[in-house]
Amino acid sequence: MKTVRLILALLAIPAALFAGEKSDDKAKNCGCGCCKGKKTCCCNTEASADDAKPEQAKRYPLKGVIVDILAEKSALLVKHEEIPGYMMAMTMLFQVDAATLKAAVKGQAITGTLVEKTDGFWLEDMKPAK
Numbered sequence: 724m725k726t727v728r729l730i731l732a733l734l735a736i737p738a739a740l741f742a743g744e745k746s747d748d749k750a751k752n753c754g755c756g757c758c759k760g761k762k763t764c765c766c767n768t769e770a771s772a773d774d775a776k777p778e779q780a781k782r783y784p785l786k787g788v789i790v791d792i793l794a795e796k797s798a799l800l801v802k803h804e805e806i807p808g809y810m811m812a813m814t815m816l817f818q819v820d821a822a823t824l825k826a827a828v829k830g831q832a833i834t835g836t837l838v839e840k841t842d843g844f845w846l847e848d849m850k851p852a853k
């Protein structure tokens with residue numbers, strides 16, 4: 724006797740994945756020259772006394788396309804690909820320095836570094852994508 728059963732599998736998609744803020748980041752060795760071989764990261768310990776240091780900013784490699792150039796805001800509107808574990812693909816504004824603004828070409832595919840600073844998102848190390 725044969726029994727045929729149809730099994731419907733429902734795939735549940737986890738609602739939202741947040742990039743977890745790890746509170747013990749300061750304890751981790753950043754791997755730079757002065758920290759190498761030490762158990763804790765001396766750079767972060769030093770830097771916590773001086774919050775203005777840009778080295779503390781979070782940095783992520785980014786791929787995207789320059790959608791628009793907002794010279795008056797010194798900003799670029801960039802459609803970027805997903806940054807796994809940090810940000811989904813989207814179009815957003817990035818602050819850039821004067822040299823980057825000057826080098827920017829509308830419609831150009833670029834790579835760069837997203838830098839999350841206290842005053843917003845910056846795009847650094849911008850280069851035309853190959």
Ligand SMILES: [Cu+2]
Pocket residue numbers: 803810811812813814815
């Ligand atoms: Cu984004």
